[in-house]
Amino acid sequence: xxxxxxxxxxxxxxxxxxxxxxxxxxxxxxxxxxxxxxxxxxxxxxxxxxxxxxxxxxxxxxxxxxxxxxxxxxxxxxxxxxxxxxxxxxxxxxxxxxxxxxxxxxxxxxxxxxxxxxxxxxxxxxxxxxxxxxxxxxxxxxxxxxxxxxxxxxxxxxxxxxxxxxxxxxxxxxxxxxxxxxxxxxxxxxxxxxxxxxxxxxxxxxxxxxxxxxxxxxxxxxxxxxxxxxxxxxxxxxxxxxxxxxxxxxxxxxxxxxxxxxxxxxxxxxxxxxxxxxxxxxxxxxxxxxxxxxxxxxxxxxxxxxxxxxxxxxxxxxxxxxxxxxxxxxxxxxxxxxxxxxxxxxxxxxxxxxxxxxxxxxxxxxxxxxxxxxxxxxxxxxxxxxxxxxxxxxxxxxxxxxxxxxxxxxxxxxxxxxxxxxxxxxxxxxxxxxxxxxxxxxxxxxxx
Numbered sequence: 423x424x425x426x427x428x429x430x431x432x433x434x435x436x437x438x439x440x441x442x443x444x445x446x447x448x449x450x451x452x453x454x455x456x457x458x459x460x461x462x463x464x465x466x467x468x469x470x471x472x473x474x475x476x477x478x479x480x481x482x483x484x485x486x487x488x489x490x491x492x493x494x495x496x497x498x499x500x501x502x503x504x505x506x507x508x509x510x511x512x513x514x515x516x517x518x519x520x521x522x523x524x525x526x527x528x529x530x531x532x533x534x535x536x537x538x539x540x541x542x543x544x545x546x547x548x549x550x551x552x553x554x555x556x557x558x559x560x561x562x563x564x565x566x567x568x569x570x571x572x573x574x575x576x577x578x579x580x581x582x583x584x585x586x587x588x589x590x591x592x593x594x595x596x597x598x599x600x601x602x603x604x605x606x607x608x609x610x611x612x613x614x615x616x617x618x619x620x621x622x623x624x625x626x627x628x629x630x631x632x633x634x635x636x637x638x639x640x641x642x643x644x645x646x647x648x649x650x651x652x653x654x655x656x657x658x659x660x661x662x663x664x665x666x667x668x669x670x671x672x673x674x675x676x677x678x679x680x681x682x683x684x685x686x687x688x689x690x691x692x693x694x695x696x697x698x699x700x701x702x703x704x705x706x707x708x709x710x711x712x713x714x715x716x717x718x719x720x721x722x723x724x725x726x727x728x729x730x731x732x733x734x735x736x737x738x739x740x741x742x743x744x745x746x747x748x749x750x751x752x753x754x755x756x757x758x759x760x761x762x763x764x765x766x767x768x769x770x771x772x773x774x775x776x777x778x779x780x781x782x783x784x785x786x787x788x789x790x791x792x793x794x795x796x797x798x799x800x801x802x803x804x805x806x807x808x809x810x811x812x813x814x815x816x817x818x819x820x821x822x823x824x825x826x827x828x829x830x831x832x833x834x835x836x837x838x839x840x841x842x843x844x845x846x847x848x849x850x851x852x853x854x855x856x857x858x859x860x861x862x863x864x865x866x867x868x869x870x
Contacts, residue, residue, distance in 0.1 A: 425457030426620045429483075429490075430610065432464045433476035436673040439725060440625070440657050440665060442486060443691040447654060448623045449488045450692060450713040457620070461490035462613060465497045466603055482674040486684050487706045494617070496609050503604040506612045506642055507597065510568065515641050516597060518564030519546035520557040541593040542567065563600040568608070568638055570594055575633035580652035581718050582626070587633040595634045607631055611638040614649065623715075626653035652715060655695060660726040672727075681772025683741075686734035695723040702736040731771065738770045749773060755780045765851035782841045783855040789864040790838035797839055799825055801865040807858050814850040839864050 427448040431441055452459040461483070465471040476495075483490070496503075510516045519542075521529075530540040546567070549557075554564075576586030597608035604612075614622065614635075622635075632653075636646045657665050665672060677687065685703060692709045693700045696717040703709050743763040750758045755776060766779040781787055791797060803820050805813060822832055837849060840861060846852070853861065863870035 424620065425452055425455040426460065426618055427452050427457065427623055428460040428462050428614070428617070428619050430462040430464050430613075431479050432467060432470070433472055433479060434467065434470040435475060436675045437479055437482045438665075439672045439674070439677075439687070439691065442482075442674055442687065443657060443694065444624055444654065445483060445488055446486070446688060446691050447715070447718075448621075450710055451621065451623060451715055452491075453710045454713045458491040459489075460617060460619070461493040462617075463493070463495045463497075464606060464609070465495055466606065466609055468497075468603070471497075478675065482678075485678060486674065486688060492617075494613070496604075496613070499609070499613065500604070502616060503609050503612050504602075507566070507604070507608070510597070510638075510641060513641065515569050516566045517547055517569060518554065519567050519596075520549070520554070520562045520564050521546070522562075539591045539593075541591065544569075544594065565596050565600045566598040567594040568597045568634070568641070570634065570637055575636055577632065577636065577646070577651055579629075580621075580623075580650060580715060581655075582629070582653055582720055585629065585632075587630070592633055595638075597638070607634060608638060611635055612642065615639060615642055615644045620648070621650045621652065623652045623654065625656050627656060629653050652718075654718060655720060655722040657694065657725045658722045660724055660728070662722070662724060665725065672725075677730075681774045682730065682734050683737045683773070686730060686737040689737065690725075690730055690733055694725065695719055695721075700729070700733065702733055702740055704740050735771050738773060739768050741767070746773060746776075750776060753777050753780075757784075761851075762855055765847050765855060769847050779847065779852075782843070782846070783852065785860060785870050787842050787864065788869045789840065789867060790842055791867045792838060793835040794867070796821075796825060796827065796832075796835050797865045797867075800836060801862055804858060804862060804865070809854040809858070811850045811854070814853045817853075839867075 429445040429448050431437065431445075437445075449459050451457070461480070463476050463479070465476065480493075507516065526542075529543065533540045547569075558564075570589060570592050572589045574586050574588055575592070576584065579585050595607055596605050598604055613619070632651055636649070639649060640646050659665055674687070678684075685705070688706065688709060689703045690700055692703070692713065696719065698712075698717060743760045746763065747758075750763075750773070753774065753776065755762075758776070758780065762780070762783065763776075766776055769779070770776060800817075800821050803817060803824065805817060818832060818836070821836075822828055825832070833849075834844070837846070838844065840849070840856060841852065856864075860870045
């Protein structure tokens with residue numbers, strides 16, 4: 423059967439790196455196997471869902487390089503969920519419950535105090551028609567639970583291996599709220615069945631949901647043997663701490679605004695949790711070619727933001743000028759060309775840093791003058807243009823011969839005067855970009 427996966431974010435906030443990892447792994451699996459990738463917006467939580475976040479999710483995925491073959495919104499599929507619910511009603515697999523949230527919380531508290539699993543006690547099954555009418559006369563509207571079958575539910579997880587849950591420890595899940603809206607778990611099963619999903623790849627916080635998923639799937643006529651699961655361990659911080667999805671600094675939108683490259687994020691997330699070293703990839707095709715779901719382990723991988731930023735610099739160093747030309751122009755670097763990019767890219771931590779080196783090349787810049795006699799001699803020996811990569815070594819050799827200066831005593835005053843900095847790209851590449859007129863002004867101590 424062809425591989426068909428889905429990424430199912432809720433449009434209640436911006437995409438976090440943990441969400442992005444799930445999306446990326448699903449997308450890489452689909453592309454590696456020649457399958458399809460479904461973007462499913464789980465927007466049945468009408469109070470928290472926001473269309474603006476749905477737009478932002480699509481934008482962030484596209485920026486990361488993840489495209490989708492299909493896109494559906496759960497809010498558009500209510501008729502399908504209600505039809506499936508009606509089938510479960512007809513089969514006697516769902517039953518109405520009338521407890522309030524407060525009453526259910528009290529039951530859970532008492533069960534935990536007695537060291538018992540907080541499993542719903544099925545009290546609603548003991549209500550006869552008269553009792554239900556009396557509760558409804560009080561104004562109570564029922565929510566509906568799916569009646570699980572007894573016995574052990576197990577599957578072979580593609581990351582964790584064989585997993586199983588005892589039926590006695592499972593609670594009949596709510597599938598339909600009192601307001602008639604389906605619960606996420608139920609809607610997700612209906613979608614997986616009707617949209618022909620073959621592999622469910624998600625975080626391992628969903629492991630306890632899988633036995634319920636499998637039973638509802640079978641009750642609706644699906645074959646659980648045809649549905650594969652892979653539960654990825656959740657990301658942890660650099661020191662093993664839990665990552666909060668509400669931590670804005672780790673949203674794709676924030677990282678993008680800070681100048682982190684999409685390929686840096688993709689390169690890191692594609693390897694986190696595997697034994698493979700994290701290396702910068704030039705493009706998504708490279709990640710697809712090297713992807714293997716079997717490489718993911720069961721331990722929680724650590725996301726180190728410092729490592730991400732180091733990787734970001736390495737990705738920038740790989741990018742061809744054609745990949746950054748329009749972005750450099752958007753920064754106001756009109757006229758930046760291949761020579762400029764080749765000269766500065768090895769010294770960039772983010773692409774925005776190119777603006778600093780553009781000012782070095784095009785000004786205005788206030789030079790640092792520390793050795794005026796040496797700079798005067800340098801100006802006198804400055805050759806006419808045109809200049810190329812051999813101009814700098816030829817000029818500095820002539821200056822060394824004339825001044826007797828060597829090494830740092832020669833090169834540091836020149837670099838500080840011409841660039842205002844102690845370190846940076848090779849001067850043999852920068853000098854032709856600065857140009858003779860500007861260089862003469864800076865050697866004379868003038869802002870240029």
